[in-house]
Amino acid sequence: MPKLKNHSGAKKRFKVSGKKKKNGAPKVIAGAANRRHGTSNRPRDMIRQSRGTFVMFKTDGENVIKNYLPNL
Numbered sequence: 001m002p003k004l005k006n007h008s009g010a011k012k013r014f015k016v017s018g019k020k021k022k023n024g025a026p027k028v029i030a031g032a033a034n035r036r037h038g039t040s041n042r043p044r045d046m047i048r049q050s051r052g053t054f055v056m057f058k059t060d061g062e063n064v065i066k067n068y069l070p071n072l
Contacts, residue, residue: 010068015053028061029053 018026032050039047056064065072 004070006071007068010064014056014064014069016065016069016072026061026065028056028064030056 013030015029016026017029031053034042034046035050055061
């Protein structure tokens with residue numbers, strides 16, 4: 001059986017905080033979308049509001065951990 005490996009793109013984009021608890025998975029922290037390129041064409045409000053990071057919804061975070069970051 002081959003080893004499970006983390007997705008190298010996901011390692012750069014997501015951070016897993018905390019340890020696995022009894023009731024659910026740890027929180028997944030992600031950066032805002034639409035900040036990679038083409039920001040000169042976007043409204044200033046959109047660029048300002050997409051600063052920093054946010055905590056993903058529980059089910060989305062579970063999917064990221066299950067599919068892309070199994071060893072974290």
